[in-house]
Structure formats: C-alpha cells, structure tokens
Amino acid sequence: MLKLGLIFVLAVATCVTCDQSHNKAANIINLLSKISKTTAHKRLSLAQDRHWFPHNGSWWPLYVPEWYHPRVSQHFFDPYSFTHILHGFVFYGIFGWWLPKAAGIDKESWIWYEGAFLGLLLEFLWEVAENSELIINLYRRNSGTSELYEGDSWQNIVGDLISSTFGYYVAALSFHYQVPYFVGLWALVSEIGLILYMRDSLLLTVFPLLFPSQRLKDWQAEIVPAEGKIDKQQSQ
Template sequence: MPTDIAASSKGLKLRHYLLIGALMIAAAAAILLWMGRNPICTCGTIKLWVGETNSSDNSQHITDWYTLSHIIHGFLFYGIFWLVARRLPIGQRLLMAIVVEAAWEIFENTDMVINRYREATIALGYTGDSVLNSVSDILFMVLGFFFAARTPLWLTIVLAIFFELLAGWVIRDNLSLNILMLLYPLDAVKTWQGGM
C-alpha cells in the first residue's frame, strides 16, 4: 500500500475532512451522552493511563490496554478502504473509518453488548465505556489509520502483531480474542483468561 496522505485530491482539503471528522466524533459523543453514558469516570478523575483491566477504572479514562485494539482498528480500516476505495481521497476514507468506529462505540455501549461482554468474556463487571474513553478510542483509531497511511505495509503488520502479542501476554486479551469471545465464546479461552 503506497503512502497517500500527501496525494492530491479533488474537492476538499485534508484539513476539511479532519474538521468533518471532528464533528462526527462530537456527534457520536452526543449520542453516547443521550444514551446515558457517563461523560467521565464516576470516580470524578481523568487518568491518562489505566493498566488494571479488572478495575472499575478500565474503559473509563483516556487510555488502557484496549487502546492497542483501537489503533489496530485504524490499521485495518486503512487497509480495507485502500483495497475497496483507493480512488477516493484519503480524507473520505478516513471519514468512512470514523463512521464505522463511532458506530461500534455506540453499539458497544448498548445494554445488549454490555451484557454479552459480561456473559461471554472475562469482563464480568463491565458497565460500558465513559464518553471520554469512547472518544479516545475513536481518536486512537484515527492515529492508527494515519500511521498505516504513512508507513510500509510490513511495519504496520509487524506492529499489529506486536500489539496483539503484548496485550495477550499482559492481560490475556486482545482484539482477536475479544472478537472470538463475543462471536463464539470458548470455555477453554475464558478459563485461561480468568487465570490472571
């Protein structure tokens, strides 16, 4: 995949797409607030990093171990939209990625998905994300998207594998396991994950 951030595009400039993207992220935040999600952690503080996954702080602050998954989302969305829509300006592909990521953040915070996480994964006390965490997740997807656009394919793949292995080793969870356990939960995996 060639790097195409500097590629000329017809129509809007990249900064215009970024402004539209920011408005889309703000709209997603407004929808999450309307759904009753907490703006920030109910603890009343904002932390840059939370490393403990089995805590009420997880998915409530700016970054946590699951931030790595959202960066990988950006890698994947860049690759998918490069394959299926490479003739579109990168700004349009970015907006498509933001729509998908924002839709996931909204869907992920529905009672149905929150309950599914509690039933099928090790996230027994999961209550959903704060709006701050959801917005941060979308922004880290954007970071991953631009990283993939600027670097060689092999480096993006190596970094994605590294992130998956690191999270798997440290917290016994990662993007691949998260998808597996949501779609087809395996008792053996759940038992292994619970052995932290």
C-alpha cells in the first residue's frame, strides 16, 4: 500500500508538472505570436511610409515649371534639370579634362566616350544617393522648397541623366572649339536665373545639406504655394 501511495503521489505530481509545463509552453507560444504580429504590423507600417526608390511618375508633359510638391521630380524635366546640366559641366572637368591629364591618357576618343560614360555613371550613383531616406529627409529639413519632397520618379531620374550628359557634351564641345568661357557664362546665367525664378540653384541645393540655415530655408519657402508646404496647423 505504501508503494502504491508513493506511485499515486508521483503520478499526480507528474501530471501537475506536465500541466504547468504545458501552460508555460502555451504562454510562450502566445507571447511569440503576439510579438510576431506586432513586428509584422510595424514592418507593414514602415513599408507604407517608406519612399521606395524609385517610383512611377508622369510621362506627360515632358517639362513642368513647378519646383515644388506635388509635380517636382515627377516628370522628365523641371527647373532642377538645369542644375543637372551643371553636374555635367563638373563631370567633364573631372573625367574629360583633369583625369586624362593626370593619368596621361592620350586616347582622343576618351573625352567623347569613356569620360562621358564615367560622368553618366557618377550621375546615376548620385541619383541613388539622392533618393535614399537620408538625403530625402535632409532636403525636407533643410530646404525651403522641399518640405514635401518624395524622391524622384523613374521618369525624372532618366531626365536627370539626360540633362547631365547634355551638360557634359556642352562642356566638351566648348573646350574642343576653344571657347571654355562659354561653360562659365552658362553656369553663371543658370544659377542667377534659377535663384530669381525659384530662390534655389545648384549652389543653394548643396549648401543647406552641409550647412543648414533656417534663414535661407524661410526665404526660399516664402514663394512656395501652400500646396508645396507642410500645413503647420495640422502638424501641431
């Protein structure tokens, strides 16, 4: 009888232990399930909020005059296309003029083919960087024209690549025909014209990314219509 009693006690204890272990396992499973659902929900929210690179814009018209949301960077060309032409000037200076001299490249076709390709490649890499969350947020925080900037569309990226390549060949032809001052004159007129038109330019686009200025941002935002700005009342 004593042995039977011991066996009965052990059996009950085992059942209780198993039942507790089962409950603990069930609790762990439920906890993991909740964590999984919460994580999935957060990932979905991030995916909805993220500005994917790139998105689809509009095929027509080819050019739009707006420099602010919602049409800027959604078509092939806009006022910022003129700044990408200046990118081409810079790329020619690097790959078409300086690099051949520094590397002793005597190949005549370098300027027109290899140099142009390197310029196009660098412009593409800039487009990738420009459409990253980091740069998009920098534009939003520091530029008075870009509070609602959403990144570039496929169409606008293609347009920027075309504009940069065009600028490269304008510079190459200017140096080829020995009128290099034409590049400087173009750049000067372009920068002044853009500042007068939209209070932004290549210089004013790059400067706030490195040295944020609230005064500059406010000055730029003064001429941006309400549709291109954050509604301060709703955001508060």
